[in-house]
Amino acid sequence: MAILTVTHWGAYEVEMAGGEAVALRPFRHDPDPSPIGLHMLAPELDRLRIRRPAIRKGWLEGRARTGRGRDPFIEVSWEQALDATAGELRRVLDMHGNRAIFGGSYGWSSAGRFHHAQSQVHRFLNSLGGYVRSTDSYSLGAARVLMPHIVAPMDELMARHTAWSVMEQHTRLFVTFGGVPAKNAQISQGGAIQHRVPGGLRRMAEAGCRFVNISPTRDDLDTGAPFEWLPIRPNTDTALMLALCWVLHAEGLHDAAFLASHCTGFDRFLRYLTGATDGQPKDPAWAEGITGIPAARTTALAREMAATRTMLNIAWSLQRAHHGEQPFWALVTLAAMLGQVGLPGGGFGLGYGATNLMGSPNARFSGPTLPQGHNPVRDFIPVARIADMLLNPGGAFTYNGGTHAYPDIRLVYWAGGNPFHHHQDLNQLMEAWSKPDTVVVHEQYWTPAARMADIVLPATTTLEREDIGYANRESHIIHMPAVRRPAGEARDDYAIFAALAERLGAGARFTEGRDAAGWLRHLYEESRQRAAKAGVVLPDWDGLRQAGLAEVAVPAAAPVFLSEFRADPQAHPLPTPSGRIEIFSDTIAGFGIADCPGHPVWREPAEWLGAAATRRHPLHLLSDQPVTRLHSQLDPSPLSAADKVSGRAPICLHPADAAARGLVDGQVVRVFNDRGACLAGLRLTEAVMPGVARLSTGAWFDPADDDSGLERHGNPNVLTLDIGASGLSQGCIAQTCLVEVAAAPAMPPAVRAHELPDLLPMG
Ligand SMILES: Nc1nc2c(c(=O)[nH]1)N[C@H]1C(S)=C(S)[C@@H](COP(=O)(O)OP(=O)(O)OC[C@H]3O[C@@H](n4cnc5c(=O)[nH]c(N)nc54)[C@H](O)[C@@H]3O)O[C@H]1N2
Numbered sequence: 075m076a077i078l079t080v081t082h083w084g085a086y087e088v089e090m091a092g093g094e095a096v097a098l099r100p101f102r103h104d105p106d107p108s109p110i111g112l113h114m115l116a117p118e119l120d121r122l123r124i125r126r127p128a129i130r131k132g133w134l135e136g137r138a139r140t141g142r143g144r145d146p147f148i149e150v151s152w153e154q155a156l157d158a159t160a161g162e163l164r165r166v167l168d169m170h171g172n173r174a175i176f177g178g179s180y181g182w183s184s185a186g187r188f189h190h191a192q193s194q195v196h197r198f199l200n201s202l203g204g205y206v207r208s209t210d211s212y213s214l215g216a217a218r219v220l221m222p223h224i225v226a227p228m229d230e231l232m233a234r235h236t237a238w239s240v241m242e243q244h245t246r247l248f249v250t251f252g253g254v255p256a257k258n259a260q261i262s263q264g265g266a267i268q269h270r271v272p273g274g275l276r277r278m279a280e281a282g283c284r285f286v287n288i289s290p291t292r293d294d295l296d297t298g299a300p301f302e303w304l305p306i307r308p309n310t311d312t313a314l315m316l317a318l319c320w321v322l323h324a325e326g327l328h329d330a331a332f333l334a335s336h337c338t339g340f341d342r343f344l345r346y347l348t349g350a351t352d353g354q355p356k357d358p359a360w361a362e363g364i365t366g367i368p369a370a371r372t373t374a375l376a377r378e379m380a381a382t383r384t385m386l387n388i389a390w391s392l393q394r395a396h397h398g399e400q401p402f403w404a405l406v407t408l409a410a411m412l413g414q415v416g417l418p419g420g421g422f423g424l425g426y427g428a429t430n431l432m433g434s435p436n437a438r439f440s441g442p443t444l445p446q447g448h449n450p451v452r453d454f455i456p457v458a459r460i461a462d463m464l465l466n467p468g469g470a471f472t473y474n475g476g477t478h479a480y481p482d483i484r485l486v487y488w489a490g491g492n493p494f495h496h497h498q499d500l501n502q503l504m505e506a507w508s509k510p511d512t513v514v515v516h517e518q519y520w521t522p523a524a525r526m527a528d529i530v531l532p533a534t535t536t537l538e539r540e541d542i543g544y545a546n547r548e549s550h551i552i553h554m555p556a557v558r559r560p561a562g563e564a565r566d567d568y569a570i571f572a573a574l575a576e577r578l579g580a581g582a583r584f585t586e587g588r589d590a591a592g593w594l595r596h597l598y599e600e601s602r603q604r605a606a607k608a609g610v611v612l613p614d615w616d617g618l619r620q621a622g623l624a625e626v627a628v629p630a631a632a633p634v635f636l637s638e639f640r641a642d643p644q645a646h647p648l649p650t651p652s653g654r655i656e657i658f659s660d661t662i663a664g665f666g667i668a669d670c671p672g673h674p675v676w677r678e679p680a681e682w683l684g685a686a687a688t689r690r691h692p693l694h695l696l697s698d699q700p701v702t703r704l705h706s707q708l709d710p711s712p713l714s715a716a717d718k719v720s721g722r723a724p725i726c727l728h729p730a731d732a733a734a735r736g737l738v739d740g741q742v743v744r745v746f747n748d749r750g751a752c753l754a755g756l757r758l759t760e761a762v763m764p765g766v767a768r769l770s771t772g773a774w775f776d777p778a779d780d781d782s783g784l785e786r787h788g789n790p791n792v793l794t795l796d797i798g799a800s801g802l803s804q805g806c807i808a809q810t811c812l813v814e815v816a817a818a819p820a821m822p823p824a825v826r827a828h829e830l831p832d833l834l835p836m837g
């Protein structure tokens with residue numbers, strides 16, 4: 075068997091020569107391999123590796139808080155770096171306590187179950203007595219808080235979606251809000267081993283299923299056959315869903331029996347829907363004024379949905395918006411009114427296409443995971459409130475019905491994430507980043523997060539350490555041997571934390587006496603027993619190492635989402651207070667949050683195309699996930715570089731919008747609003763509706779050295795808005811953002827994102 079390695083974007087076969095990896099090839103059992111990983115050995119990436127521990131000059135000379143991202147770094151020995159890091163942790167712990175350390179460390183880091191940077195950093199900080207954590211994710215901030223109140227927790231729902239094969243057989247109409255972007259299903263957390271979305275869509279279309287894509291962009295769906303595209307103003311889907319509900323009710327097409335037996339609160343929602351509570355019926359004509367979708371098409375679509383087996387789908391991006399709870403709640407309500415929830419091929423899906431997970435036919439069991447220990451610190455933030463926390467210690471925020479205070483953070487510890495990729499309003503984050511005394515980052519590459527740190531500790535990559543590859547409901551569990559020598563002096567995150575824990579008197583607590591090899595064997599054997607309970611028989615650790623992989627594709631017991639609940643809601647209640655789908659939630663209503671009442675509602679987002687404010691910034695900016703990368707990972711690779719325009723991230727505009735501004739395809743443009751500005755390369759396409767601009771995430775943040783506030787590489791997060799989705803969830807709202815686009819200055823500054831920082835020797 076070939077030597078394998080696993081990334082979030084797939085498994086690859088490793089060609090070796092002289093004990094070192096020399097080439098990567100697609101995994102032979104993957105029907106639709108992703109090209110992203112084929113470039114992981116590229117010299118363009120190797121050049122940007124962090125080779126030695128480094129400390130920012132201003133910090134080393136007197137812990138100056140100014141100069142982050144600008145000072146040169148001094149390269150030091152591991153002894154010096156570990157002493158400095160342990161000493162600073164000790165100082166902060168003694169003077170301010172564990173509540174002054176922020177260790178949320180959000181980010182995707184790498185695949186591989188043991189060397190999972192978040193688990194490592196959390197376990198390490200817990201061994202020292204805890205840290206301030208973060209909850210939820212940038213991916214699903216609003217949905218993770220909302221869904222447990224109205225159906226079930228997101229993780230539960232994601233792992234139980236109706237299988238593609240069932241939809242192929244039964245679904246006759248597939249209506250999706252935000253497409254089924256196969257570019258996104260290249261990825262699954264832990265490793266998309268068999269890419270099934272392109273094939274799943276194709277087979278459904280071949281079986282005669284009709285697709286309707288309701289999205290500002292047409293190209294987020296590809297079934298291999300023609301489909302209907304209904305362009306919709308971004309962030310207005312809730313209004314359309316309400317209008318579809320209105321038609322179903324007005325024409326008596328709703329399933330009153332299902333609403334009575336499986337749902338709660340429909341009557342209260344109905345008073346809002348008909349306008350009894352606010353004088354405004356949520357009818358198709360009302361929705362047309364908001365969404366831009368013709369009323370007659372909405373009416374007809376509601377009838378078509380009721381007449382046949384219909385699957386509704388929603389992209390996660392819809393809840394990454396102001397009032398992002400509402401489209402998810404409205405979708406569930408619409409599906410409940412259609413009454414097909416739990417029927418084969420009917421009901422709803424939450425992100426077919428968001429990752430490779432949804433629609434897998436395989437059984438699930440919990441794979442190997444490093445235990446994170448116990449965190450006695452109660453302070454936390456909703457993950458996307460980091461800048462608010464740093465800027466506003468002691469300030470109050472609401473979250474899921476509670477009111478909490480932001481802690482006073484002195485030390486930020488990050489391993490396996492890139493806040494200068496993922497956070498919104500990066501100019502504000504820059505300001506927030508100057509508040510803590512110290513920022514420690516473990517990184518593999520000189521990313522923006524590494525450059526913004528005080529102490530930078532070089533970490534190994536997946537290819538440089540032994541690990542186990544496994545993702546929920548994928549087809550194989552895979553042994554990942556080390557296939558390269560570590561770059562420079564890079565060490566495993568585990569080895570770094572073990573050495574720090576030793577210095578801080580927590581060595582045994584962190585390691586439990588195991589080295590990395592010991593942990594791999596231990597974690598695998600634990601998981602093997604859990605797998606056996608799910609009917610999956612795995613070889614022992616030595617057997618897996620010998621074979622390289624083991625198949626775990628055992629069919630799931632119930633390939634239809636919520637089928638048990640449908641069959642018997644008393645025997646299989648949902649984990650909601652009523653045991654039913656909550657169209658009205660007494661719990662949420664009881665929170666008394668002004669911007670998230672007890673049932674789905676349309677609320678105008680802070681920025682959108684219907685607002686009076688659009689004259690200065692008349693384009694809605696979508697910053698979706700990039701085709702050629704996972705977030706900012708591998709941005710310097712040849713694949714990512716080939717997609718850029720004049721070395722900058724491409725911004726897609728409709729030709730009419732470009733013409734109105736005198737702009738032409740391929741030119742460098744300035745994208746701006748009151749929060750910031752960046753340069754990007756213009757790409758014209760009719761796949762983006764007029765009034766909308768698309769600038770995918772992931773170009774490494776590249777602020778100009780002067781104080782112009784100009785970002786040179788095309789990072790959309792200098793433009794995005796940093797407020798919470800609502801007082802309920804405080805989720806990230808990257809998709810709520812207006813901008814204007816104009817020609818760039820005649821001599822635009824060069825991109826410098828992929829240059830090394832100034833590295834000076836000690837002394
Ligand atoms: N505008 C806008 N912004 C967004 C989004 C959007 O839609 N629009 N989407 C958001 C979403 S959904 C997400 S999930 C976030 C993603 O944000 P992140 O997950 O923070 O982004 P990544 O680029 O994946 O960052 C992972 C980092 O970990 C490093 N790394 C990898 N492996 C290891 C390891 O083993 N050890 C260590 N120490 N480091 C490692 C990589 O080099 C990389 O720098 O972005 C969010 N930001």
Ligand SMILES: Nc1nc2c(c(=O)[nH]1)N[C@H]1C(S)=C(S)[C@@H](COP(=O)(O)OP(=O)(O)OC[C@H]3O[C@@H](n4cnc5c(=O)[nH]c(N)nc54)[C@H](O)[C@@H]3O)O[C@H]1N2
Pocket residue numbers: 212213214251252253255257258259260261288289290291294306307308309310311389390391392395425427428429696697698699700701702703704705809
């Ligand atoms: N290649 C690749 N794949 C990835 C990732 C990556 O970085 N690269 N990241 C992964 C991660 S962490 C996540 S969370 C998922 C995210 O998965 P999603 O959140 O689903 O991904 P996006 O690409 O942001 O958005 C999907 C589509 O929604 C549309 N859309 C945006 N706003 C609206 C709206 O208001 N209404 C409607 N109807 N449509 C809208 C966009 O045009 C886009 O085509 O992707 C995962 N997959």
Ligand SMILES: [Mo]
Pocket residue numbers: 211212213214
């Ligand atoms: Mo995400």
